[in-house]
Amino acid sequence: MSLRIGSKAPDFEADTTVGKIKFHDFLGDGWGILFSHPKDFTPVCTTELGAVAKLKSEFDKRNVKVLGLSIDPVDDHKRWVGDIKDVTGYLPDYPLIGDHDLKIAKLYNMLPEESGDSAKGRSAADNATVRTVYIVGPDKQIKAQLHYPMTTGRNFDEILRMVDSMQLTAKHKVATPADWQPGQDVIIAGSVSDDEAKQKYPQGWKAPKPYLRIVSQPK
Template identity: 50%
Template sequence: MASILPRLRLGSIAPNFQAKTTHGDIDFHKWLNGSWAILFSHPADFTPVCTTELGAFAKLKDEFDKRGVKMIGLSANELGSHDQWISDINEVCSTNVQFPIIADADRKVAWLYDMISQDDLDKLAKEGGIAFTIRSVYVIDPDKKIRLTMLYPASTGRNTAEVLRVIDSLQTGDKEGVVTPIDWTAGQDVIVPPSVSTEDARKKFGEVKEVKPYLRFTNVGK
């Protein structure tokens, strides 16, 4: 099966699928509906790291809403299990999970999005059975293109602030035609790309600080 997995390159169209979720049946491309989105996977329901992650994402719903970003999770269990787990998350994390969670007990979406580790693939080849999903994050833009991926092992919880940071970077870059430096956060100086001359950059942005001919900073606000 591994040989027929799609290549999820940056800039490629996010594969479509139909699935059951805690908010009803969806067609993924129709659900996107021209919005930014993040799709993030979890190895299983009722697991400790996943519980903390979903609680953290739920608490940031307003921040994702401000950026026009839909959230959708995936966990490799049946729908009924998801509903029970959400109750636990809301209780433990003092939040209210409002985004859908995909039921993927058969790993259909996990295979489609290559949410499987090589260790599990090797184990399946030798012993059979079914694979766990890793912690994947896909940032998808309004054109349904994959703009960023993050892949974590099951043992490591994600950083929600980094997910928001890269969305800010992508959206700022698309809007302003700039790129962002290391550890950049919204409001800090951005970099003028090499394809834009300093003269043109000053016409567009006003003040441009030239550190080197190839390294020029400006500020475009939030």
């Protein structure tokens, strides 16, 4: 099954560092971020897990549940978090999913079926494609997915900005322009007619082009 924006995020049950979870139940009626790692005790991933722990309160404010996934057993994850705390100063207090049998990586198209059924003996290079971020909405649909190489650490401030944009545009008929930050002007969605826009924005809007209608961010 190919996963795209708008696809239903596959549900799964898994062992994690906080116990067994069922993905959809864990998310409840909120948003979710599932971000994956090719191997425990790897340098870039160590910094990433700490970066997410640092931002955990920001994700909580936005009703976003965060889950990490790594292709190793949960017992290895529990040993790894100590290193993460030592390196970054932050201890991950969100679930880290154990995917020692590669089932979730395959379910989410991060590894091919012929990859086998065990993490044992596999290197980070073998799992290089397990470097994806999935952002899932309350409807359990995939709202965004980002793929990173092993040598490039993820920018979780940018992922937080994406969440802000998607939550805003899900509530209001607007879009956010390039480099938008919360509180800045937004674009009236193309699906909104001028007549409808006049009712919603009686103060008017800036229109450098007829198809580009700019207004203040809705409250």
